Amino acid sequence: MLMTGSGKTARVHYLPGTFRVLSDGDHVVCAVTGERIALHELRYWSVERQEPYVDAEASLKAERRSAGR
Numbered sequence: 001m002l003m004t005g006s007g008k009t010a011r012v013h014y015l016p017g018t019f020r021v022l023s024d025g026d027h028v029v030c031a032v033t034g035e036r037i038a039l040h041e042l043r044y045w046s047v048e049r050q051e052p053y054v055d056a057e058a059s060l061k062a063e064r065r066s067a068g069r
Contacts, residue, residue, distance in 0.1 A: 009028060009029060010025030012028055026039060031051035032058040044056060046063075
């Protein structure tokens with residue numbers, strides 16, 4: 001269930017190709033940039049690290065950071 005306009009950060013479990021909202025909210029926060037990401041715009045995340053990313057560039061930065069580069 002997506003709650004629009006609540007202003008709350010959702011708690012999310014990231015799965016391959018999808019995600020499950022564990023607690024109501026309308027956004028998550030990018031693990032790299034700290035930007036808010038509306039749930040309906042969320043396209044990038046790491047299942048392994050359980051973190052969301054605002055875009056592909058942020059996802060790549062997180063991947064490189066995780067690999068020690």
